[in-house]
Amino acid sequence: MTSNFLQKIAEYFCVSDIPGATIPSTSLSKILESMYLGQPLSSVSLKYLAGKDLLDLHRFATAQINYEEFVAAAQSAKQTRERVAVEKQRAAEAARSAREAEWEAENGRRLEAAKAAREALENDPKYIAKMKSRALRAKYGMHFIDQRAYPRLMAILEKVDSGRRMAEDDYIWLTTVAQEHFTAALESAFHQLEAEFFAEKFKRTGDPWNAVNASGHYRRCGQSEDALELLDAIGAHPVKHPKLQSAVCTTRGGAMRDLGRLDEARQLGEEGHEYRPGDFRPCTLLGAVHMELGNFDDARTWYAKGEVRGATQKSIDSELKRIFQRADKVKRDAIRAFLLREDPQRFAWVLARKQ
Structure with a gap:
């Protein structure tokens, strides 16, 4: 049975407003179809009509009224059903609107309460201090701090972050007892402050040693070009003492090495060694330069000279790493191959990075 035909039958019996009347195979659509075709209804079908309050249709099916009487009564019943349906729809919409309004009001109250709580928290001195501490630790890469070291370490961080130099005893503490907290970020900040201190001192005094010290710190915080610029300024101040001459050459050579200018770094290292043959610093610089150049035999020789002159094996191994x-x-x-030939036990760490 097509939907159009079912729609026509539903309209004929004034029940097109009832969904089941136009849907194929429903009880109501089958009853209507039988009535339309003039077929008698079973007691079950008649009971269904009575149970669904379709009394006019029941009366017509049982020949209690004729079709004209049925239509008059059925149209009135249909209008009543439609009016009730509209009222139900309006009531449902009103209830939904009320629920939405209540939800919005409740949500607004929660938001206001959360805002008030947040503002109260943000104005709490303890909370402010906690957030400042958290930001400071994050800035310097400290995700965990030993509670025993916490007060002293936070005092150091606050001092460094405000642009003040670290006290010597704090630096010693960080590089020994609390070295696990001497992060790369904190170390870089330390060297930055030291570099600026000695650079300013050099400008005031003209003492080349201050320029050498500042340049060494600039190198350690990744500013080798600034180190070279400061060393160039020494030219206005005559350097005659061999120790200072060696230090200038070695520091300049280290900065050249940082910038990948290895040949210039090698020449400066050799010059620094000539000025002061007993100093280990030019030797370890030349060891590092030759290692990077791939001149492993020369690197071995220079590192050995450095050890004889006072360089520690630990510092050399750190540089090799x-x-x-x-x-x-x-x-x-x-x-890797060279170091393992030299001492497989001492340099076993190269195997951990094998690719």
Whole structure:
């Protein structure tokens, strides 16, 4: 049975407003179809009409009224159903609007309460101090701090962050007892402040040693070009003492090495060694430069000279690790092979980075 035909039948019996009347295979649509075709209804069908309060249709099906009487009564009943349906729809919409308004009001109250609580919290001195401390720790890469070290360490962070130099005993403490808290960010900030201090002192006094010290710190916070610029300024102040001459050459050579200018770094290292043959610093610089150049035998020789003159094996190994980590794969493989030939136990750490 097509939907159009069912619609026509539903309209004929004035029940097109009832959904089940126009849907195929429903009880009502089957009853209407039977009545339309003049077929008698079963007692079950008649009971269904009575149960659904379709009394006019029931009366017509049982021949209690004729079609004209049925239509008059059925149209009135249909109008009543439509009016009731409209009222129900309006009531449902009103109830939904009321629920939405209540939800919005409740949500507004929650938001206002949350805002008030947040503002009260943000104005709480303890909360402000806590957030400041958290931001400070994050800035200097400290995700965990030993509670025993917390007060002293936070005092150091606040001091450094305000642009004040770290006290010498605090620096010693950080590089020994609390070295796990001497993060790269804090170390860089320390060297930045030291570099600025000695650079300013050099401008005031003209003492070349201040320029050398400032340049060394600039190198350690990744500002090797600033180190070279400051060393160039020493030219206006004659340097005659061999120790100072060696220090200037070695520091300049280190900055050149940082910038990848290895040949110039090698020449400056050799010049620094000539000025002061007993100093280990030019020797370890030349060891590092030759290692990066791939001249491993020369690197071994210079590092050995450095150890004889006072360089510690620990400092040399630390530098070798930095060189190894910065090298590309080809150079890293070559360095690994050389170090393992030299001392497989001492340099076992190169195996952990094998690629």
